[in-house]
Amino acid sequence: MQRDLLVESQRFPIAGTFTISRGSKTEAEVICCTISEGRFAGRGECVPYQRYGEAMESVTAAIEAVRGDIANGMDRAGLLQAMQAGAARNALDCALWDLEAKMSGKPAHAGVCAAPPRPIVTAYTLSLGTPEAMADQAALNAARPLLKVKIGGENDIERIRAVVAAAPRSKIILDANEGWTDENIEANLAAAAELGVALIEQPLPAGRDEILRRIDHAVPICADESVHEARDLEKLAGLYDAVNIKLDKAGGLTAAMLLRDRARELGLSIMVGCMVGTSLAMAPAVLLAQDADFADLDGPLLLAQDRAPGLVYRGSVVSPPEPTLWG
Known part of the structure; x- marks a missing residue:
């Protein structure tokens, strides 16, 4: 047929x-x-x-x-x-x-997960803004256990300090989206370490990150734009401590699983992330993220309206998809 x-x-x-x-x-x-x-x-x-x-x-x-x-x-x-x-x-x-x-x-999870899937904690993303505006966002979300903070410009240290002060109990991931430079990365890393940041995503532009091999990683550094498929991983050795796996980069769940497994073999930590999409895009990623070190699957939480039926979020905890949605 x-x-x-x-x-x-x-x-x-x-x-x-x-x-x-x-x-x-x-x-x-x-x-x-x-x-x-x-x-x-x-x-x-x-x-x-x-x-x-x-x-x-x-x-x-x-x-x-x-x-x-x-x-x-x-x-x-x-x-x-x-x-x-x-x-x-x-x-x-x-x-x-x-x-x-x-x-x-x-169910799809039988081919993805080692055990029946469970609810997981996702990061919640704070948009880039002034230190004051980002502190306001952080204060509104201070009860969330994991915040992902968009940075990547001047005054990033002020932004980090403002967010940490406004959400002192939240674990913090910084995402610079390739916005740092060779000139400011060491100062920014030192400030992030001082403030207890858990992870920093893609501080430097992909392909222009060789300095990461020579400087101290005071905070673990995660590749995002620098990694798409499993074949990208060999060249990241000595540069990064973790990889952000996104289905849209990898080209689907099948390729993302290959990337996950190879990254584990190389001793890299795993984040499963997303673009800003609906619950349909997040559903397979929730299965992939079951044993990840970090999950950043908050796309539907950033929307004014998700598709229905969607994933169930309770605060920052997202449940595995029901078959009516996907899988």
């Missing part, structure tokens, strides 16, 4: 404005793929990301280019060979996982 493929561009408003070192956005633009076979249908969502040369149009075109292969039954292994890592492959791969689960009656 042939399969049908539905590709939909969708927009979800963000609650307020989401700001990082590269700019601001007020809505999440996503692409949803639905692969149907008979009475069964599986869905996957991706978020095209301009930093990686992606746009809604180009990702849609990449998906459409394999429409015939999907119709003729291409599986996830074939997809890995046919498409490059990125958002397009992610949407299709996750839709195939969901379709397989629906058709077999066997």
Whole structure:
């Protein structure tokens, strides 16, 4: 039986404005793929990301280019060979996982997790702003156990101090989004260590991070923009202590699992992260994050409205997806 493929561009408003070192956005633009076979249908969502040369149009075109292969039954292994890592492959791969689960009656978590999935704590992201504005955000979310703080400009030490003072009981991850420089990284790292920061994501631009091999890692440093697939890991040896695995970067759950397993073999800590998307995008990542050191899967918490049904969040604790959503 042939399969049908539905590709939909969708927009979800963000609650307020989401700001990082590269700019601001007020809505999440996503692409949803639905692969149907008979009475069964599986869905996957991706978020095209301009930093990686992606746009809604180009990702849609990449998906459409394999429409015939999907119709003729291409599986996830074939997809890995046919498409490059990125958002397009992610949407299709996750839709195939969901379709397989629906058709077999066997939940997706059986192929992902070593044990039945459980609720996990996710970071909650604070947008980049003035130290005063970021302190206000931190104070509003001071009861959350894990905060991810967007930085990456002048006065970052002031921002860090303001956030830590406003949320003294929260564990802090800093995400510079490639915004630091060789000139300020050591001072920023020292301040972060003094203030008890748990992890720093991608302080320097990908490919311009060689100084990380020579300086003291007073706080563990996590690769984000520098790592997409498992094959990227060898060149990160001696530079990073952890990797941020995102399904949109890796090109789906299948590739993300390969990246996770290889990172563990190399002794790297694991963060499972996300773009700003809906619960459909987060659902497979919640399974991947079951044994991660950090989870940053707060995309739906940043939206003014999530898709329904969605994941269940209780504060910063997110439960595994129900089959009506995914898997």
